[in-house]
Amino acid sequence: MNKTIKAVFTSAAAVLAVIVCTFFIIRQTHEDVLSKEAVVKKIEASYEGEVTKATQSKDKKTYDITLENPKGTYFIKADAKSADILSMNRVKAVNSSSMTEKEAEHLALKRVPGTVKKQTEQNRVAAYIIQKEDGETYEVKVDMEAKAVMSADQISSKDQQKTRITKKEAKTIAERETGGTADDADLEEHEGTLIFEVDVDLPDDKEATVKINAYTGKVANIVYED
Incomplete structure (x- = not known):
């Protein structure tokens, strides 16, 4: 017993x-086992991007992490105790190719047709000062990475004095003064004043260039060419 x-x-x-x-x-x-917050903090400190999802496995041994960054979306399996990376796979790639300057200018002119007067670029954002035929001036910004127009804002009269005559009116004035046929008209800045420079075809295969003050419509100069 x-x-x-x-x-x-x-x-x-x-x-x-x-x-x-x-x-x-x-x-x-x-x-x-580390907390989810601790693992996320360590992952984001070690890799470029932002953790958008983090879940712990049923056995509590690993964390499944989703990381987003400019190059794409990554799936990461991390050790729950040390946050060391056990595996890392890119599941979605982002097109990293950006626009060329020519493509960006084309996009800007598509939004605001006219003549590019000035172009600058900073941090892959191209800015264009574009003047339309009616004399109105716009600043168009293009994100070259996203391949999209960010903004297209008209420059106010405080920043850019508007012309008083249009391109069409400048051609009419040039034809009246020379008796010829206006071929083309370009808006140029001369000593702080906007001038329409109009090319005119004359009889007997001759040509003339007429310069017209874009604010007043007065003829500033006529140059005849043989």
């Missing part, structure tokens, strides 16, 4: 010991 009781107690003690050990192992394992 005593032997039986002793055997039962021995078995119970062994089972209890196993349970206690398992409990401490599980507890220790859980205590060693």
Whole structure:
């Protein structure tokens, strides 16, 4: 009888010991696991981009991370205890090719048809000062990475004095003054004043260039060519 009781107690003690050990192992394992916030912070500190999703596996051993950056979308599996990367795969690529200057200018002129008077570029954003035929001036900004027009704003009269005559009117004035046929008219800035320079075809295969003040419509100069 005593032997039986002793055997039962021995078995119970062994089972209890196993349970206690398992409990401490599980507890220790859980205590060693980093929080989701800690893992995300370490990933973002190590890699360019932003973590948009983070979930812990059922066995608590790893974290599944989704990272977004300019090059694409990445799926990362990280160790739950150390946040070390176990695997990293790009699941979506982003087209990194940007526009050329010529393509950006074409896009700007498509939004605001006219003549480009000035062009600058900074941080892959191209800015164009474009003057329309009616004399109105716009600043058009193009994002060369996104391949899109960011803005197209008319420059106010405080910043850019508007012309009083149009390109068509300048041609009419030139034809009236020379008796010829206006071929083309360009708006140029001369000593702070906008001038229409009109090319005129004359009889007998001769030509003339007429310069007209764009604000007043007065003829500033006529140059006849043989």
